[in-house]
Amino acid sequence: MGTKRRRLRELAAREQLFINTALAHIQTDGLLALKMAKVARDCDYATGTLYQHFASKEDLLLAIFASENEKNLEIMRRATEWDAPSRKKILALIVGDVLFSANHPDHQSLGRYIFTDAVWEAASLERRQQVLDAYMPHHEAATSITQDAINAGDLDPRGQSPAELTLGIWAMCMGMHTLVEADEVLTSLKLVRPYRWLLRNIHLYLNGLNWQPLLDPFDEQKLNQDVEHIVETLYQDLCFSPLSTEEPPHE
Protein backbone atom coordinates (compact mmCIF):
# COMPACT_ATOMS: atom_id res chain seq x y z
CA MET A 1 0.00 0.00 0.00
CA GLY A 2 1.62 3.20 -1.25
CA THR A 3 -0.38 5.24 1.23
CA LYS A 4 1.70 3.91 4.06
CA ARG A 5 4.89 4.83 2.31
CA ARG A 6 3.67 8.33 1.52
CA ARG A 7 2.65 8.83 5.11
CA LEU A 8 6.12 7.86 6.28
CA ARG A 9 7.66 10.31 3.89
CA GLU A 10 5.38 13.05 5.15
CA LEU A 11 6.21 12.28 8.74
CA ALA A 12 9.92 12.40 8.02
CA ALA A 13 9.50 15.72 6.27
CA ARG A 14 7.55 17.13 9.17
CA GLU A 15 10.17 15.94 11.60
CA GLN A 16 12.87 17.66 9.59
CA LEU A 17 10.76 20.81 9.51
CA PHE A 18 10.54 20.78 13.29
CA ILE A 19 14.26 20.20 13.56
CA ASN A 20 15.15 22.99 11.16
CA THR A 21 12.80 25.42 12.80
CA ALA A 22 14.09 24.64 16.26
CA LEU A 23 17.66 25.00 15.03
CA ALA A 24 16.82 28.39 13.57
CA HIS A 25 15.34 29.45 16.89
CA ILE A 26 18.45 28.37 18.71
CA GLN A 27 20.64 30.24 16.28
CA THR A 28 18.79 33.49 16.73
CA ASP A 29 17.78 33.39 20.38
CA GLY A 30 20.02 30.81 21.98
CA LEU A 31 19.39 27.46 23.57
CA LEU A 32 17.98 29.11 26.64
CA ALA A 33 15.09 30.64 24.75
CA LEU A 34 13.94 27.54 22.91
CA LYS A 35 10.22 27.06 23.56
CA MET A 36 8.43 23.93 22.46
CA ALA A 37 5.13 25.71 21.92
CA LYS A 38 6.79 28.36 19.77
CA VAL A 39 8.50 25.78 17.58
CA ALA A 40 5.20 24.04 17.01
CA ARG A 41 3.30 27.24 16.29
CA ASP A 42 5.96 28.49 13.86
CA CYS A 43 5.52 25.27 11.93
CA ASP A 44 1.73 25.65 12.00
CA TYR A 45 1.22 22.58 14.14
CA ALA A 46 -0.13 22.10 17.63
CA THR A 47 2.17 21.48 20.56
CA GLY A 48 0.91 17.94 20.86
CA THR A 49 1.99 17.14 17.32
CA LEU A 50 5.53 18.14 18.14
CA TYR A 51 5.44 15.69 21.00
CA GLN A 52 4.46 12.94 18.61
CA HIS A 53 7.94 13.20 17.15
CA PHE A 54 10.01 14.02 20.18
CA ALA A 55 9.60 12.52 23.61
CA SER A 56 10.76 15.71 25.27
CA LYS A 57 12.52 18.95 24.63
CA GLU A 58 15.82 17.21 25.25
CA ASP A 59 14.89 14.58 22.71
CA LEU A 60 14.45 17.35 20.18
CA LEU A 61 17.89 18.70 21.03
CA LEU A 62 19.52 15.35 20.37
CA ALA A 63 17.65 15.16 17.09
CA ILE A 64 18.95 18.56 16.06
CA PHE A 65 22.46 17.50 16.89
CA ALA A 66 22.22 14.26 14.95
CA SER A 67 20.83 16.11 11.99
CA GLU A 68 23.57 18.74 11.92
CA ASN A 69 26.15 16.05 12.42
CA GLU A 70 25.15 14.46 9.18
CA LYS A 71 26.12 17.59 7.31
CA ASN A 72 29.50 17.21 8.95
CA LEU A 73 29.91 13.75 7.48
CA GLU A 74 29.95 15.05 3.96
CA ILE A 75 32.77 17.40 4.85
CA MET A 76 34.78 14.67 6.48
CA ARG A 77 34.36 12.46 3.50
CA ARG A 78 36.24 15.02 1.46
CA ALA A 79 39.28 14.50 3.63
CA THR A 80 39.12 10.72 3.75
CA GLU A 81 38.65 10.44 0.01
CA TRP A 82 41.30 12.95 -0.84
CA ASP A 83 44.25 11.48 -2.68
CA ALA A 84 47.12 12.85 -0.64
CA PRO A 85 49.81 11.68 1.80
CA SER A 86 48.30 10.38 5.03
CA ARG A 87 49.63 13.15 7.15
CA LYS A 88 48.06 15.75 4.92
CA LYS A 89 44.80 13.90 5.07
CA ILE A 90 44.65 13.89 8.81
CA LEU A 91 45.41 17.59 8.84
CA ALA A 92 42.66 18.10 6.29
CA LEU A 93 40.24 16.23 8.52
CA ILE A 94 40.95 18.59 11.37
CA VAL A 95 40.82 21.68 9.23
CA GLY A 96 37.43 20.47 8.02
CA ASP A 97 36.28 19.97 11.57
CA VAL A 98 37.33 23.47 12.53
CA LEU A 99 35.72 25.01 9.47
CA PHE A 100 32.51 23.13 10.10
CA SER A 101 32.42 24.41 13.67
CA ALA A 102 32.99 27.92 12.47
CA ASN A 103 30.17 27.63 9.98
CA HIS A 104 27.83 26.00 12.47
CA PRO A 105 28.60 28.03 15.54
CA ASP A 106 26.11 26.31 17.79
CA HIS A 107 26.94 22.77 16.92
CA GLN A 108 29.82 22.25 19.31
CA SER A 109 28.07 23.85 22.22
CA LEU A 110 24.93 21.88 21.51
CA GLY A 111 27.06 18.77 21.42
CA ARG A 112 28.54 19.53 24.77
CA TYR A 113 25.11 20.25 26.15
CA ILE A 114 23.40 17.09 24.98
CA PHE A 115 26.15 14.83 26.32
CA THR A 116 25.50 16.26 29.73
CA ASP A 117 23.85 13.66 31.95
CA ALA A 118 20.94 15.94 32.65
CA VAL A 119 20.07 16.22 28.99
CA TRP A 120 21.15 12.80 27.79
CA GLU A 121 19.00 11.00 30.34
CA ALA A 122 15.93 12.98 29.39
CA ALA A 123 16.01 11.78 25.80
CA SER A 124 14.51 8.58 24.49
CA LEU A 125 16.65 5.50 24.04
CA GLU A 126 16.10 5.47 20.28
CA ARG A 127 17.22 9.04 19.96
CA ARG A 128 20.36 8.39 21.94
CA GLN A 129 21.19 5.49 19.70
CA GLN A 130 20.62 7.71 16.71
CA VAL A 131 23.16 10.18 18.06
CA LEU A 132 25.68 7.44 18.74
CA ASP A 133 25.18 6.06 15.25
CA ALA A 134 25.71 9.50 13.79
CA TYR A 135 28.96 9.71 15.70
CA MET A 136 30.40 6.45 14.55
CA PRO A 137 31.30 7.45 10.96
CA HIS A 138 33.03 10.45 12.43
CA HIS A 139 35.40 8.23 14.27
CA GLU A 140 35.66 5.81 11.40
CA ALA A 141 36.88 8.59 9.16
CA ALA A 142 39.75 9.31 11.49
CA THR A 143 40.69 5.68 12.01
CA SER A 144 40.54 4.99 8.30
CA ILE A 145 43.12 7.68 7.68
CA THR A 146 45.27 6.21 10.42
CA GLN A 147 44.90 2.82 8.80
CA ASP A 148 45.97 4.33 5.47
CA ALA A 149 49.04 5.70 7.14
CA ILE A 150 49.94 2.32 8.56
CA ASN A 151 49.38 0.64 5.21
CA ALA A 152 51.49 3.22 3.44
CA GLY A 153 54.30 2.72 5.95
CA ASP A 154 54.04 6.30 7.23
CA LEU A 155 53.18 5.14 10.73
CA ASP A 156 54.42 2.26 12.85
CA PRO A 157 51.45 1.25 15.05
CA ARG A 158 53.69 -0.30 17.70
CA GLY A 159 51.01 -2.85 18.48
CA GLN A 160 48.22 -0.33 18.99
CA SER A 161 45.00 -0.27 17.04
CA PRO A 162 44.18 2.60 14.68
CA ALA A 163 41.24 3.54 16.91
CA GLU A 164 43.53 3.86 19.91
CA LEU A 165 46.10 5.83 17.98
CA THR A 166 43.39 8.26 16.95
CA LEU A 167 42.07 8.83 20.44
CA GLY A 168 44.56 11.56 21.29
CA ILE A 169 43.69 13.59 18.22
CA TRP A 170 40.05 13.23 18.97
CA ALA A 171 40.45 14.29 22.56
CA MET A 172 42.56 17.28 21.63
CA CYS A 173 40.08 18.56 19.07
CA MET A 174 37.25 18.11 21.47
CA GLY A 175 39.09 19.83 24.30
CA MET A 176 40.05 22.74 22.10
CA HIS A 177 36.46 23.22 21.00
CA THR A 178 35.48 23.30 24.65
CA LEU A 179 38.12 25.87 25.47
CA VAL A 180 37.08 28.00 22.53
CA GLU A 181 33.48 27.98 23.62
CA ALA A 182 34.39 29.00 27.14
CA ASP A 183 36.29 31.81 25.52
CA GLU A 184 36.33 34.01 28.56
CA VAL A 185 38.85 31.57 29.94
CA LEU A 186 41.18 31.83 26.96
CA THR A 187 40.92 35.56 26.55
CA SER A 188 41.50 36.15 30.22
CA LEU A 189 44.75 34.23 29.69
CA LYS A 190 45.61 36.19 26.55
CA LEU A 191 45.59 33.09 24.40
CA VAL A 192 44.57 34.04 20.89
CA ARG A 193 43.81 32.08 17.73
CA PRO A 194 43.39 28.79 19.55
CA TYR A 195 42.65 26.84 16.40
CA ARG A 196 46.07 27.68 15.03
CA TRP A 197 47.39 26.13 18.18
CA LEU A 198 45.25 23.10 17.65
CA LEU A 199 46.97 22.51 14.32
CA ARG A 200 50.42 23.04 15.79
CA ASN A 201 49.60 20.73 18.64
CA ILE A 202 48.32 18.06 16.30
CA HIS A 203 51.62 18.23 14.45
CA LEU A 204 53.52 17.95 17.70
CA TYR A 205 51.49 14.91 18.56
CA LEU A 206 51.94 13.32 15.14
CA ASN A 207 55.66 13.93 15.37
CA GLY A 208 55.57 12.18 18.73
CA LEU A 209 53.93 9.24 17.02
CA ASN A 210 56.69 9.40 14.44
CA TRP A 211 54.08 9.74 11.73
CA GLN A 212 56.01 10.43 8.51
CA PRO A 213 56.86 12.88 7.14
CA LEU A 214 57.85 14.74 10.29
CA LEU A 215 57.14 18.46 10.25
CA ASP A 216 58.36 21.41 12.20
CA PRO A 217 55.20 22.54 14.00
CA PHE A 218 56.54 26.05 14.49
CA ASP A 219 57.25 26.60 10.83
CA GLU A 220 54.51 29.17 10.26
CA GLN A 221 55.06 29.40 6.57
CA LYS A 222 54.77 25.70 5.91
CA LEU A 223 51.64 25.50 8.09
CA ASN A 224 50.00 28.39 6.26
CA GLN A 225 50.88 26.85 2.95
CA ASP A 226 49.38 23.49 3.91
CA VAL A 227 46.22 25.01 5.30
CA GLU A 228 45.73 27.20 2.27
CA HIS A 229 46.25 24.27 -0.02
CA ILE A 230 43.71 22.20 1.90
CA VAL A 231 41.13 24.95 1.99
CA GLU A 232 41.51 25.67 -1.70
CA THR A 233 41.41 22.05 -2.71
CA LEU A 234 38.67 20.74 -0.45
CA TYR A 235 36.75 23.46 1.30
CA GLN A 236 36.27 26.27 -1.19
CA ASP A 237 32.61 26.53 -0.31
CA LEU A 238 33.03 26.97 3.42
CA CYS A 239 33.40 30.67 3.68
CA PHE A 240 34.29 31.75 7.17
CA SER A 241 37.69 30.60 8.36
CA PRO A 242 39.08 31.03 11.85
CA LEU A 243 42.38 29.72 10.57
CA SER A 244 43.12 32.62 8.23
CA THR A 245 46.78 33.22 7.77
CA GLU A 246 46.70 36.90 8.49
CA GLU A 247 47.44 38.16 11.94
CA PRO A 248 44.37 39.01 14.01
CA PRO A 249 43.48 42.74 13.91
CA HIS A 250 45.46 43.88 16.91
CA GLU A 251 46.07 42.43 20.31
Place this chain on the structure above:
Amino acid sequence: MGTKRRRLRELAAREQLFINTALAHIQTDGLLALKMAKVARDCDYATGTLYQHFASKEDLLLAIFASENEKNLEIMRRATEWDAPSRKKILALIVGDVLFSANHPDHQSLGRYIFTDAVWEAASLERRQQVLDAYMPHHEAATSITQDAINAGDLDPRGQSPAELTLGIWAMCMGMHTLVEADEVLTSLKLVRPYRWLLRNIHLYLNGLNWQPLLDPFDEQKLNQDVEHIVETLYQDLCFSPLSTEEPPHE
Protein backbone atom coordinates in the same frame (compact mmCIF):
# COMPACT_ATOMS: atom_id res chain seq x y z
CA MET B 1 32.34 46.67 65.26
CA GLY B 2 32.94 42.92 65.69
CA THR B 3 29.28 42.26 65.05
CA LYS B 4 29.74 43.04 61.39
CA ARG B 5 32.63 40.66 61.12
CA ARG B 6 30.76 37.88 62.89
CA ARG B 7 27.82 38.37 60.60
CA LEU B 8 30.03 38.01 57.55
CA ARG B 9 31.49 34.83 58.95
CA GLU B 10 28.03 33.46 59.57
CA LEU B 11 26.93 34.33 56.07
CA ALA B 12 29.94 32.62 54.58
CA ALA B 13 29.28 29.55 56.69
CA ARG B 14 25.68 29.44 55.57
CA GLU B 15 26.66 29.81 51.97
CA GLN B 16 29.03 26.90 52.29
CA LEU B 17 26.28 24.88 53.96
CA PHE B 18 24.01 25.52 51.00
CA ILE B 19 26.78 24.58 48.60
CA ASN B 20 27.64 21.37 50.40
CA THR B 21 24.03 20.34 50.71
CA ALA B 22 23.35 21.01 47.06
CA LEU B 23 26.45 19.06 46.09
CA ALA B 24 25.28 16.14 48.19
CA HIS B 25 21.93 16.24 46.46
CA ILE B 26 23.58 16.20 43.07
CA GLN B 27 25.76 13.29 44.06
CA THR B 28 22.84 11.17 45.18
CA ASP B 29 20.11 12.16 42.74
CA GLY B 30 21.87 13.81 39.84
CA LEU B 31 21.87 17.32 38.47
CA LEU B 32 18.46 16.81 36.98
CA ALA B 33 16.84 16.34 40.36
CA LEU B 34 18.31 19.35 42.10
CA LYS B 35 15.46 21.38 43.61
CA MET B 36 16.08 24.80 45.10
CA ALA B 37 13.29 24.44 47.65
CA LYS B 38 14.62 21.08 48.77
CA VAL B 39 18.12 22.42 49.27
CA ALA B 40 16.77 25.25 51.40
CA ARG B 41 14.50 23.01 53.44
CA ASP B 42 17.27 20.48 54.07
CA CYS B 43 19.35 23.31 55.49
CA ASP B 44 16.42 24.50 57.64
CA TYR B 45 16.10 27.76 55.79
CA ALA B 46 13.38 29.22 53.64
CA THR B 47 13.64 29.27 49.88
CA GLY B 48 14.02 33.02 49.87
CA THR B 49 17.08 32.81 52.05
CA LEU B 50 18.77 30.60 49.53
CA TYR B 51 18.11 33.25 46.94
CA GLN B 52 19.86 35.81 49.09
CA HIS B 53 23.08 33.96 48.35
CA PHE B 54 22.53 32.80 44.81
CA ALA B 55 20.93 34.80 42.05
CA SER B 56 19.54 31.67 40.46
CA LYS B 57 19.83 27.94 40.38
CA GLU B 58 22.56 28.26 37.80
CA ASP B 59 24.38 30.66 40.06
CA LEU B 60 24.38 27.99 42.72
CA LEU B 61 25.82 25.49 40.27
CA LEU B 62 28.72 27.78 39.45
CA ALA B 63 29.30 28.25 43.15
CA ILE B 64 29.43 24.50 43.69
CA PHE B 65 31.92 24.18 40.90
CA ALA B 66 34.15 26.93 42.20
CA SER B 67 34.06 25.41 45.65
CA GLU B 68 35.01 21.93 44.49
CA ASN B 69 37.66 23.38 42.27
CA GLU B 70 39.42 24.79 45.28
CA LYS B 71 39.92 21.32 46.64
CA ASN B 72 41.59 20.54 43.35
CA LEU B 73 44.10 23.31 43.86
CA GLU B 74 45.60 21.66 46.88
CA ILE B 75 46.18 18.51 44.86
CA MET B 76 47.81 20.40 42.04
CA ARG B 77 50.06 22.20 44.42
CA ARG B 78 51.55 18.83 45.36
CA ALA B 79 52.71 18.39 41.79
CA THR B 80 54.06 21.89 41.29
CA GLU B 81 55.94 21.84 44.57
CA TRP B 82 57.34 18.39 44.08
CA ASP B 83 61.08 18.29 43.71
CA ALA B 84 61.44 16.18 40.61
CA PRO B 85 62.47 16.48 36.95
CA SER B 86 60.10 18.71 35.00
CA ARG B 87 58.73 15.94 32.89
CA LYS B 88 57.83 13.91 35.93
CA LYS B 89 56.13 16.92 37.42
CA ILE B 90 53.91 17.48 34.45
CA LEU B 91 52.97 13.82 34.48
CA ALA B 92 52.21 14.13 38.19
CA LEU B 93 49.95 17.08 37.51
CA ILE B 94 47.92 15.05 35.08
CA VAL B 95 47.79 12.01 37.31
CA GLY B 96 46.52 14.30 40.05
CA ASP B 97 43.88 15.69 37.77
CA VAL B 98 42.69 12.22 36.83
CA LEU B 99 42.63 11.06 40.44
CA PHE B 100 40.72 14.14 41.50
CA SER B 101 38.13 13.50 38.81
CA ALA B 102 37.80 9.92 39.89
CA ASN B 103 37.29 10.97 43.49
CA HIS B 104 34.84 13.72 42.58
CA PRO B 105 32.84 11.99 39.92
CA ASP B 106 30.46 14.85 39.27
CA HIS B 107 32.99 17.60 39.04
CA GLN B 108 33.93 17.23 35.41
CA SER B 109 30.39 16.88 34.24
CA LEU B 110 29.32 19.83 36.33
CA GLY B 111 32.17 21.78 34.80
CA ARG B 112 31.03 20.95 31.33
CA TYR B 113 27.49 21.87 32.23
CA ILE B 114 28.21 25.26 33.73
CA PHE B 115 30.36 26.37 30.80
CA THR B 116 27.37 25.81 28.57
CA ASP B 117 26.01 29.11 27.34
CA ALA B 118 22.58 28.32 28.70
CA VAL B 119 23.91 27.94 32.23
CA TRP B 120 26.75 30.43 32.16
CA GLU B 121 24.49 33.27 31.05
CA ALA B 122 22.02 32.60 33.83
CA ALA B 123 24.60 33.14 36.56
CA SER B 124 25.56 36.47 38.06
CA LEU B 125 28.60 38.32 36.82
CA GLU B 126 30.33 38.07 40.18
CA ARG B 127 29.87 34.34 40.28
CA ARG B 128 31.27 33.93 36.79
CA GLN B 129 34.31 35.92 37.77
CA GLN B 130 34.67 33.73 40.83
CA VAL B 131 34.74 30.66 38.61
CA LEU B 132 37.28 32.21 36.27
CA ASP B 133 39.44 33.17 39.23
CA ALA B 134 39.25 29.66 40.54
CA TYR B 135 40.39 28.43 37.17
CA MET B 136 43.39 30.64 36.87
CA PRO B 137 45.66 28.89 39.40
CA HIS B 138 44.89 25.68 37.59
CA HIS B 139 46.44 27.01 34.49
CA GLU B 140 49.21 28.73 36.38
CA ALA B 141 50.25 25.43 37.88
CA ALA B 142 50.72 23.93 34.44
CA THR B 143 52.56 26.92 33.02
CA SER B 144 54.82 27.13 36.04
CA ILE B 145 55.94 23.57 35.43
CA THR B 146 56.54 24.40 31.78
CA GLN B 147 58.55 27.42 32.87
CA ASP B 148 60.60 25.19 35.18
CA ALA B 149 61.30 22.92 32.24
CA ILE B 150 62.51 25.84 30.14
CA ASN B 151 64.67 27.13 32.96
CA ALA B 152 66.17 23.71 33.55
CA GLY B 153 66.96 23.37 29.86
CA ASP B 154 64.61 20.40 29.43
CA LEU B 155 62.49 22.26 26.91
CA ASP B 156 63.33 24.65 24.11
CA PRO B 157 60.36 27.06 23.87
CA ARG B 158 61.10 27.92 20.23
CA GLY B 159 59.75 31.40 20.79
CA GLN B 160 56.45 30.28 22.28
CA SER B 161 55.19 31.28 25.70
CA PRO B 162 54.79 28.69 28.46
CA ALA B 163 51.04 29.30 28.42
CA GLU B 164 50.87 28.51 24.73
CA LEU B 165 53.02 25.43 25.11
CA THR B 166 50.68 24.19 27.81
CA LEU B 167 47.53 24.64 25.78
CA GLY B 168 47.74 21.29 24.05
CA ILE B 169 48.05 19.39 27.30
CA TRP B 170 45.14 21.28 28.72
CA ALA B 171 42.97 20.62 25.69
CA MET B 172 43.82 16.95 25.66
CA CYS B 173 42.95 16.46 29.32
CA MET B 174 39.73 18.31 28.89
CA GLY B 175 38.77 16.39 25.79
CA MET B 176 39.53 13.07 27.42
CA HIS B 177 37.38 13.93 30.41
CA THR B 178 34.58 14.74 28.00
CA LEU B 179 34.97 11.46 26.19
CA VAL B 180 35.03 9.57 29.46
CA GLU B 181 31.82 11.17 30.60
CA ALA B 182 30.08 10.35 27.36
CA ASP B 183 31.24 6.81 27.97
CA GLU B 184 28.65 5.22 25.75
CA VAL B 185 30.67 6.60 22.89
CA LEU B 186 33.92 5.04 24.03
CA THR B 187 32.47 1.71 25.00
CA SER B 188 30.58 1.43 21.75
CA LEU B 189 33.97 1.81 20.08
CA LYS B 190 35.60 -0.73 22.40
CA LEU B 191 38.05 1.78 23.76
CA VAL B 192 38.92 0.87 27.32
CA ARG B 193 40.96 2.54 30.04
CA PRO B 194 40.94 5.94 28.39
CA TYR B 195 42.98 7.57 31.12
CA ARG B 196 45.89 5.25 30.40
CA TRP B 197 45.68 6.53 26.89
CA LEU B 198 45.65 10.07 28.13
CA LEU B 199 49.01 9.49 29.78
CA ARG B 200 50.46 7.81 26.72
CA ASN B 201 49.17 10.62 24.54
CA ILE B 202 50.65 13.22 26.82
CA HIS B 203 54.00 11.51 26.49
CA LEU B 204 53.64 11.43 22.73
CA TYR B 205 52.92 15.12 22.77
CA LEU B 206 55.82 15.93 25.09
CA ASN B 207 58.15 13.90 22.87
CA GLY B 208 56.87 15.96 19.96
CA LEU B 209 57.82 19.07 21.91
CA ASN B 210 61.21 17.47 22.46
CA TRP B 211 60.72 17.86 26.20
CA GLN B 212 63.65 16.04 27.82
CA PRO B 213 64.05 13.28 28.76
CA LEU B 214 62.25 11.64 25.89
CA LEU B 215 60.25 8.56 26.83
CA ASP B 216 58.84 5.63 24.95
CA PRO B 217 55.09 6.11 25.39
CA PHE B 218 54.38 2.46 24.70
CA ASP B 219 56.73 1.20 27.35
CA GLU B 220 54.05 -0.10 29.69
CA GLN B 221 56.44 -1.04 32.43
CA LYS B 222 58.09 2.35 32.63
CA LEU B 223 54.71 4.07 32.60
CA ASN B 224 53.38 1.86 35.38
CA GLN B 225 56.50 2.46 37.39
CA ASP B 226 56.23 6.24 37.03
CA VAL B 227 52.55 6.32 37.87
CA GLU B 228 53.04 4.11 40.92
CA HIS B 229 55.88 6.26 42.09
CA ILE B 230 53.80 9.41 41.70
CA VAL B 231 50.79 7.96 43.46
CA GLU B 232 52.86 6.66 46.35
CA THR B 233 54.80 9.85 46.75
CA LEU B 234 52.08 12.44 46.29
CA TYR B 235 48.60 10.97 46.30
CA GLN B 236 48.55 8.28 48.97
CA ASP B 237 45.28 9.62 50.36
CA LEU B 238 43.31 9.54 47.12
CA CYS B 239 41.95 6.07 47.19
CA PHE B 240 40.21 5.23 43.98
CA SER B 241 42.42 5.07 40.96
CA PRO B 242 41.30 4.59 37.37
CA LEU B 243 44.93 4.26 36.36
CA SER B 244 45.60 1.05 38.21
CA THR B 245 48.27 -1.02 36.56
CA GLU B 246 46.31 -4.26 36.51
CA GLU B 247 44.39 -5.24 33.46
CA PRO B 248 40.67 -4.53 33.64
CA PRO B 249 38.58 -7.56 34.74
CA HIS B 250 37.71 -8.90 31.31
CA GLU B 251 36.62 -7.33 28.08
Place this chain on the structure above:
DNA sequence: GGGGTATTATGAATGCGATTCAAAAAATGA
Protein backbone atom coordinates in the same frame (compact mmCIF):
# COMPACT_ATOMS: atom_id res chain seq x y z
C1' DG C 1 15.07 48.46 79.15
C1' DG C 2 12.21 50.43 75.55
C1' DG C 3 10.83 51.82 71.39
C1' DG C 4 11.71 53.13 66.78
C1' DT C 5 14.10 52.03 62.50
C1' DA C 6 16.65 49.06 59.38
C1' DT C 7 17.81 44.70 58.00
C1' DT C 8 16.87 39.83 57.13
C1' DA C 9 14.00 35.68 56.84
C1' DT C 10 9.86 33.58 55.52
C1' DG C 11 6.97 30.70 52.56
C1' DA C 12 2.67 31.36 50.12
C1' DA C 13 1.60 33.28 45.73
C1' DT C 14 3.05 34.02 40.96
C1' DG C 15 4.44 32.88 36.53
C1' DC C 16 6.39 30.36 33.05
C1' DG C 17 6.62 26.75 30.12
C1' DA C 18 6.98 21.60 29.46
C1' DT C 19 3.96 17.99 29.13
C1' DT C 20 -0.59 15.63 28.92
C1' DC C 21 -5.01 14.18 27.45
C1' DA C 22 -9.99 14.49 26.49
C1' DA C 23 -12.33 15.97 22.69
C1' DA C 24 -12.50 17.07 17.70
C1' DA C 25 -11.11 16.18 13.12
C1' DA C 26 -9.47 13.41 9.52
C1' DA C 27 -8.53 9.15 7.35
C1' DT C 28 -9.74 4.53 6.38
C1' DG C 29 -12.56 0.90 4.83
C1' DA C 30 -16.88 -1.39 4.31
Place this chain on the structure above:
DNA sequence: TCATTTTTTGAATCGCATTCATAATACCCC
Protein backbone atom coordinates in the same frame (compact mmCIF):
# COMPACT_ATOMS: atom_id res chain seq x y z
C1' DT D 1 -22.81 6.87 3.67
C1' DC D 2 -21.45 5.60 8.18
C1' DA D 3 -18.74 3.10 11.77
C1' DT D 4 -14.09 2.64 13.31
C1' DT D 5 -9.44 3.78 13.78
C1' DT D 6 -5.76 7.11 13.70
C1' DT D 7 -4.08 11.67 14.15
C1' DT D 8 -4.31 16.37 15.60
C1' DT D 9 -5.52 19.85 18.61
C1' DG D 10 -4.78 23.30 22.27
C1' DA D 11 -6.68 24.18 26.75
C1' DA D 12 -5.82 22.29 31.26
C1' DT D 13 -2.39 20.39 34.40
C1' DC D 14 1.61 20.29 36.92
C1' DG D 15 6.16 21.10 38.62
C1' DC D 16 9.33 24.18 40.02
C1' DA D 17 12.12 28.51 39.93
C1' DT D 18 11.59 32.89 41.45
C1' DT D 19 9.38 36.89 43.86
C1' DC D 20 7.63 39.78 47.35
C1' DA D 21 4.41 41.31 51.00
C1' DT D 22 4.57 40.30 55.70
C1' DA D 23 6.69 38.79 59.99
C1' DA D 24 10.62 38.38 62.69
C1' DT D 25 14.89 39.90 64.22
C1' DA D 26 18.78 42.88 64.94
C1' DC D 27 20.53 47.32 65.77
C1' DC D 28 20.90 51.83 67.83
C1' DC D 29 19.98 55.71 70.54
C1' DC D 30 17.89 57.51 74.58
